[in-house]
Structure formats: C-alpha cells, structure tokens
Amino acid sequence: MYHCNLKIHLINCGAMDETIEKVQPLDHFTHEIFSHDNLSQVRLEEVDKDTIIIINNDESLSRNEIISYKKLQPTIVLIIDKPEVLFESDLSLFDHIWTLPLTPLLMRYHFKNLQNDLKMAKDFWLTQNYFNTLINSIPDLIWFKRKDGIHLKVNKAFCEAVAKDFNDVEGFDHCHIWGITPEQIAEGAYDCQESEDQVIAAGKTLVFNEEVLHSKRGLIQLNVYKSPILDENNQALGTVGFAQDITELLAQQETILKMAQTDALTNLTNRRYFYRYVNETRGDNFLTLCYIDLDNFKSINDNFGHPFGDAAILGAAEVLKTTFPDELVTRLGGDEFVVTIVGEYDIKDLIGRLEFLLSQANEFFKLHEAFKSLAMSIGVAWTTDPSISVDNLLRMSDEALYYCKKHNRGSYIFYDDVRNKILKEE
Numbered sequence: 001m002y003h004c005n006l007k008i009h010l011i012n013c014g015a016m017d018e019t020i021e022k023v024q025p026l027d028h029f030t031h032e033i034f035s036h037d038n039l040s041q042v043r044l045e046e047v048d049k050d051t052i053i054i055i056n057n058d059e060s061l062s063r064n065e066i067i068s069y070k071k072l073q074p075t076i077v078l079i080i081d082k083p084e085v086l087f088e089s090d091l092s093l094f095d096h097i098w099t100l101p102l103t104p105l106l107m108r109y110h111f112k113n114l115q116n117d118l119k120m121a122k123d124f125w126l127t128q129n130y131f132n133t134l135i136n137s138i139p140d141l142i143w144f145k146r147k148d149g150i151h152l153k154v155n156k157a158f159c160e161a162v163a164k165d166f167n168d169v170e171g172f173d174h175c176h177i178w179g180i181t182p183e184q185i186a187e188g189a190y191d192c193q194e195s196e197d198q199v200i201a202a203g204k205t206l207v208f209n210e211e212v213l214h215s216k217r218g219l220i221q222l223n224v225y226k227s228p229i230l231d232e233n234n235q236a237l238g239t240v241g242f243a244q245d246i247t248e249l250l251a252q253q254e255t256i257l258k259m260a261q262t263d264a265l266t267n268l269t270n271r272r273y274f275y276r277y278v279n280e281t282r283g284d285n286f287l288t289l290c291y292i293d294l295d296n297f298k299s300i301n302d303n304f305g306h307p308f309g310d311a312a313i314l315g316a317a318e319v320l321k322t323t324f325p326d327e328l329v330t331r332l333g334g335d336e337f338v339v340t341i342v343g344e345y346d347i348k349d350l351i352g353r354l355e356f357l358l359s360q361a362n363e364f365f366k367l368h369e370a371f372k373s374l375a376m377s378i379g380v381a382w383t384t385d386p387s388i389s390v391d392n393l394l395r396m397s398d399e400a401l402y403y404c405k406k407h408n409r410g411s412y413i414f415y416d417d418v419r420n421k422i423l424k425e426e
Contacts, residue, residue: 002126004050006031009042011055019104023111026119047072066093141243149173149193161214199226200236220247263331266317274330278390286344288382291397294335295375295409304370312371315364323357354378354412375410377401
C-alpha cells in the first residue's frame with residue numbers, strides 16, 4: 001500500500017558510491033543517491049525520515065552539526081577506520097557504525113541490512129496504522145492489558161467511556177481509569193481483574209456480562225469477550241478485551257417481550273402470558289381464577305362507537321388493578337378479564353375484594369351516559385388438584401360467569417356453589 005523513495009546522501013564515500021548504486025531497491029522502495037564532499041552540503045529542509053546519510057571518516061564533523069540533522073530523524077551511518085576514538089556519548093548520534101576496511105561485498109551486505117531494517121520499520125508502521133485505524137473505527141470498547149492489570153493499549157471508544165485521553169489510560173490500572181479505590185474493591189466494588197484471571201486460567205476466550213458507568217451514556221450493560229495473549233511458549237502475557245454496549249439491545253428485547261405478553265390497550269398481561277404464568281407458578285399450590293365480563297358491552301360500541309368502548313375497557317382494567325394490585329390481572333380479549341390468585345387465601349377477604357371491585361366498577365360506570373347500561377359479572381373457580389388443567393379451571397370459571405350473567409347480572413358467583421345447577425341447565 002505504501003511507496004517510499006529513499007534519499008541517500010553519501011558523504012566523502014569516494015569509490016563506495018558505485019558499490020551502493022548497484023544495490024537494487026526493495027519492494028515498495030525506490031532510491032535516489034547523492035554524493036557530497038561534506039555534510040553541510042546536505043540541505044536541512046530536504047532531510048526527513050526517508051533520508052539516509054552515510055558519512056565516511058569526515059574529520060570536520062562537529063557534534064552540534066550532527067545533532068541538527070538528527071532532530072529531523074534521518075538514518076545516519078558512520079563509516080570509521082578508528083572506532084577507538086569514539087566516546088560512548090558519540091554512539092547515540094548514529095544509527096549504524098561500519099568499520100573499515102570494507103570490501104565491496106561487505107559494503108553491499110551492510111547496505112542491504114540497512115534497507116531491510118528500514119523496510120521492517122515501514123512495514124511495522126503500516127501494520128500499526130492499519131491496527132489503530134481499525135480499532136479506533138469500532139464503536140465498541142477494546143483494550144490490551146498486562147497480567148498485572150496495566151492497560152497497554154485502548155481504542156477511542158474506551159477513552160470516551162471513561163472520559164480520559166490515551167495518556168491517562170495507557171499505562172494505568174483499573175482503579176485509576178474507572179476512579180475506584182482498592183478499599184472499594186475490598187468492600188465488593190467490581191474489579192475486572194477477577195475475570196482476567198479466569199481467562200488466563202482457562203486459556204481461551206470467555207464471555208462476561210458487565211455493568212459500567214459510561215461518562216456520557218450513564219449506566220450501560222456490556223457483553224464482554226476476553227481472550228488470553230500468549231507468548232511463543234504459550235505462556236500468558238496478558239489479555240485482550242472487546243466490549244459491546246448491549247444496553248439498547250436489552251431495552252429493545254425487553255420492549256419486544258413486553259409487547260408479546262402485554263395487551264396493547266390496557267397494558268395488562270395478555271392470554272399468552274396468562275398461560276405461561278400459571279404453568280410456571282401453580283405447582284401444587286391452591287389456584288383460583290376470577291373470570292370477569294362487562295355486561296351490555298356490545299351496545300357501547302354499537303351506540304357510541306369504539307372510542308367509548310375502549311374507554312370502558314380501560315376503566316374496568318384500572319379498577320381491577322386497584323382491587324388486585326398483587327395478583328395477575330389479564331385481559332383475555334374483548335371485554336373479558338381474568339384475575340389469577342396462586343396460593344391459599346381467606347375466602348372472606350376474597351369476597352370483600354369482589355364486592356369492592358363491583359362497587360368501584362359501578363361508580364366508574366356512572367361517570368358517563370355511555371356507560372350507564374354497563375355492569376360487571378364475575379365467575380370464580382378454584383382447585384387444589386394440579387391435575388386439573390388451567391383450561392378446565394378457566395372453563396369452570398367461565399361457566400360460573402355466564403350463570404351469573406343469566407341469573408344475577410352485576411354480581412359474582414363461585415362455581416362450586418352452582419355446579420349442580422349448571423349441569424342441570426345443560
């Protein structure tokens with residue numbers, strides 16, 4: 001993807017120029033060769049990271065002169081016949097030091113190694129650039145950590161989450177980054193080091209659900225993938241983490257689930273959830289169903305229209321929720337509701353609540369001319385026998401309801417009290 005044109009300046013190299021000129025550029029490279037008598041002939045404004053300066057025994061060189069070029073980050077090579085004259089402080093000025101005598105073969109060998117070093121540096125830079133561009137384009141949090149919990153590298157999304165820049169994240173541990181003290185961790189605050197240790201012990205990718213406080217989005221839910229990073233001997237060096245913010249996804253799933261089990265008009269549970277709830281909770285418990293129906297409801301829609309019918313349904317639903325706040329109240333459909341009671345109860349308490357429900361419903365029906373013909377009838381059936389299916393119990397409560405509508409509209413009836421009468425009517 002890249003192309004690099006190397007500018008090679010040969011200082012006082014004499015016959016060496018011809019040897020270097022015969023060396024072919026590597027892939028993705030071209031080069032231009034310039035010969036000079038001294039370093040000062042190389043213009044500073046033309047020097048950059050793609051510049052090679054090879055200096056052969058130039059006794060006129062000064063340390064300050066070399067430093068002025070070194071600041072521009074070229075590759076500087078010194079060829080010298082008396083290395084013993086160099087001080088240790090001189091070595092930092094040069095990237096390579098070649099000692100004389102140099103045969104053409106050795107000259108080519110050194111120069112090819114120099115080319116390979118530069119190509120390796122360019123390839124590394126390109127790979128690093130690929131990597132940084134990739135992880136910083138991803139909206140999910142990414143991090144690399146040592147075994148001791150120090151973050152070696154993170155992406156922009158991670159920095160945004162903790163409201164810190166790279167310099168205040170890379171090189172620091174969990175406590176510093178997330179603003180948690182060791183004392184808080186000792187008292188039970190979340191510490192990601194525990195999951196890091198699990199990943200290293202397992203030697204494979206593990207998935208975790210974590211909750212963190214995002215600097216901009218508040219409390220968020222993360223789906224976190226963590227994998228061990230191994231050396232050439234398969235020993236753990238640290239871990240890499242990848243965290244997806246699933247807060248919105250969970251909210252959407254919750255909304256979909258609620259829609260699937262909730263009546264759209266009243267926000268009561270629907271028939272589907274009613275069956276699920278009973279099957280999951282009844283066990284060997286006492287189970288009671290109160291089947292409720294609005295008398296004369298059809299006339300509301302026929303005479304006043306569906307908006308008034310919806311208002312009647314909403315009013316009935318509100319009265320039911322008020323009367324049975326701790327029980328499951330379900331709209332089965334149309335003007336039919338059921339209250340589910342799991343577990344034993346005081347029969348006097350239930351009768352009291354049914355009478356309260358009817359009185360509250362009647363008060364609501366008085367609020368508008370459209371509702372004055374309405375009444376609420378209730379059929380109640382119960383069982384302690386888990387072998388009686390919910391459909392059978394629902395049928396019994398429904399039969400009690402319709403017996404009530406036929407003989408005592410606007411009231412309640414227990415199935416056990418009228419079972420024989422229902423059988424005779426059939």
